[in-house]
Amino acid sequence: MTRDANLKVRVKSAKGRKLSSTRWLERQLNDPFVREANRLGFRSRAAFKILEIHEKFNIFQPGQCVLDLGAAPGGWSQIAAKYVNSGQQLGQVLAVDILPIDSLSQVESLQLDIFQEDSLDLIREKLVKPEADIILSDMAPSTTGHKSTDHLRIIALLENALDVTENLLSDGGIFVGKVFRGGTENDILNRMKIKFQIVKHIKPKSSRANSTELYVVGLNYKK
Numbered sequence: 540m541t542r543d544a545n546l547k548v549r550v551k552s553a554k555g556r557k558l559s560s561t562r563w564l565e566r567q568l569n570d571p572f573v574r575e576a577n578r579l580g581f582r583s584r585a586a587f588k589i590l591e592i593h594e595k596f597n598i599f600q601p602g603q604c605v606l607d608l609g610a611a612p613g614g615w616s617q618i619a620a621k622y623v624n625s626g627q628q629l630g631q632v633l634a635v636d637i638l639p640i641d642s643l644s645q646v647e648s649l650q651l652d653i654f655q656e657d658s659l660d661l662i663r664e665k666l667v668k669p670e671a672d673i674i675l676s677d678m679a680p681s682t683t684g685h686k687s688t689d690h691l692r693i694i695a696l697l698e699n700a701l702d703v704t705e706n707l708l709s710d711g712g713i714f715v716g717k718v719f720r721g722g723t724e725n726d727i728l729n730r731m732k733i734k735f736q737i738v739k740h741i742k743p744k745s746s747r748a749n750s751t752e753l754y755v756v757g758l759n760y761k762k
């Protein structure tokens with residue numbers, strides 16, 4: 540590892556390590572959001588995305604019940620837990636992922652594949668209220684490198700998150716979901732516009748500029 544004149548960390552390629560892994564490592568070491576996430580004890584740099592979304596739309600309130608889909612390693616859940624458990628009020632954060640999530644203070648976790656048949660029942664059993672006040676989905680599949688396949692897989696996850704939302708979000712509730720620009724996102728937005736009074740999208744500053752990722756926010760769910 541060396542530093543260039545701009546103090547940028549350069550990682551030398553190593554035997555047995557793929558070029559893509561070397562580039563990933565270099566990007567992580569030079570990313571100010573990664574450094575800041577480590578400093579603040581956040582599980583992921585993604586925590587800054589939900590912070591920015593909260594700052595813009597004021598989504599979290601003390602005492603709320605939050606369902607976080609695709610939550611591992613737990614950055615979004617950490618932020619949600621901080622806001623819904625502030626003051627006297629205790630809320631609930633239920634973090635769901637296909638991967639295990641290391642335990643986090645004031646966060647319950649549930650390991651499941653959102654596509655499995657009994658996922659809705661398993662989530663419902665864990666919620667302290669019949670319906671969640673907020674549903675978040677930062678779900679993303681592991682990428683294949685084939686652009687249109689990846690896009691379809693991402694859309695399938697978002698559609699599934701909306702199915703969960705239509706079953707488990709309370710009247711007046713909020714949905715935040717990850718979407719990638721790629722052609723079919725308008726169908727998703729149209730579906731959301733029927734169900735939410737207000738639908739906005741946001742590209743947080745902490746979302747990498749070269750990523751097509753953006754987030755849709757649905758406010759005031761009409762049950």
Ligand SMILES: C[S@@+](CC[C@H](N)C(=O)[O-])C[C@H]1O[C@@H](n2cnc3c(N)ncnc32)[C@H](O)[C@@H]1O
Pocket residue numbers: 582583585586608609610611612613614615616635636637638651652653654677678679680681696
């Ligand atoms: C970008 S990461 C989420 C990061 C998280 N928001 C954070 O702040 O730490 C996307 C997550 O979606 C999860 N995921 C992908 N497919 C899933 C599925 N079918 N069911 C549940 N989770 C899934 C992945 O395992 C991964 O942990």
